[in-house]
Amino acid sequence: MAKAKLATLKSSLKTLGNRLSLLPVSGRIEQRGQGLYTYRWKQASKGFLREHPLCQCPECDEGRKRVRVATVTDHQIPHRGDLRLFWDRTNWKAMAKECHDAKTAGEDGGFGNAPKR
Numbered sequence: 001m002a003k004a005k006l007a008t009l010k011s012s013l014k015t016l017g018n019r020l021s022l023l024p025v026s027g028r029i030e031q032r033g034q035g036l037y038t039y040r041w042k043q044a045s046k047g048f049l050r051e052h053p054l055c056q057c058p059e060c061d062e063g064r065k066r067v068r069v070a071t072v073t074d075h076q077i078p079h080r081g082d083l084r085l086f087w088d089r090t091n092w093k094a095m096a097k098e099c100h101d102a103k104t105a106g107e108d109g110g111f112g113n114a115p116k117r
């Protein structure tokens, strides 16, 4: 009895897994995330960059290691459409475009992971 139930559970989990893998989850979240870059965000980002005019990436360290003018506001922890992370100023980093591009190209994830070379 119990054995039969377990087997049913297993097979339904398998079906569920197959179904889930069919959903384009990352694509959807990406799209929702893109929608967050609104006028309101631009204003907030501008204000943040006024307060932090120098790049805060680990290689520049706000002018202590290298002086580069920050032009983009980056999310330290990728928000992936999460509003709380998106608007959390402690999660923001002022970055020079060059540094930001290098970061996005070199890693996929947190700031803590140094790009592998």
Ligand SMILES: [Zn+2]
Pocket: 055, 056, 057, 058, 059, 060, 061, 068, 095, 096, 099
């Ligand atoms: Zn930098």
